[in-house]
Amino acid sequence: MILKVGIFKEGVVEQLQTSYNPRELDLEFVDLHYLKKVDLEGSAERIRNTVTFRGILESQIEQVCARCLEKNQSPVRAPFELTYDAQGKETIDTTADLRDILLLEHPDRFLCKPDCSGICETCGINLNQESCSCKKTKFQTGKIRIKRKNK
Numbered sequence: 001m002i003l004k005v006g007i008f009k010e011g012v013v014e015q016l017q018t019s020y021n022p023r024e025l026d027l028e029f030v031d032l033h034y035l036k037k038v039d040l041e042g043s044a045e046r047i048r049n050t051v052t053f054r055g056i057l058e059s060q061i062e063q064v065c066a067r068c069l070e071k072n073q074s075p076v077r078a079p080f081e082l083t084y085d086a087q088g089k090e091t092i093d094t095t096a097d098l099r100d101i102l103l104l105e106h107p108d109r110f111l112c113k114p115d116c117s118g119i120c121e122t123c124g125i126n127l128n129q130e131s132c133s134c135k136k137t138k139f140q141t142g143k144i145r146i147k148r149k150n151k
Contacts, residue, residue: 008046067118
């Protein structure tokens, strides 16, 4: 959102509202998709040479679990409060800061549940839904034996 500093009167809170296309904000990823626009509802207030911009960003996302590859939908609700130095400026572009706020709301690695079992490396079955009869190798079970030579 571009804030026009000149329209804000000293100490008067102005209500602001807009929607963003997630692709325009570069918020589309392989394992995370926005299912609808990002709605912004907030306010801005100028006090002396600063503009304080606060509000909330809301949307709906679909994430892919890093272990089992199942898709899960969830709401996004990101409150924010940003303060800008407005001295000598006609406009303030808040778009990059709003994008960063949304990015920080998402984990680096999404799991559908903390104890997700993932998928079988051999047959591809989702181990959260059923078990497989594949023979586990020592690498898959995490048990590796080290044989030492006797001297």
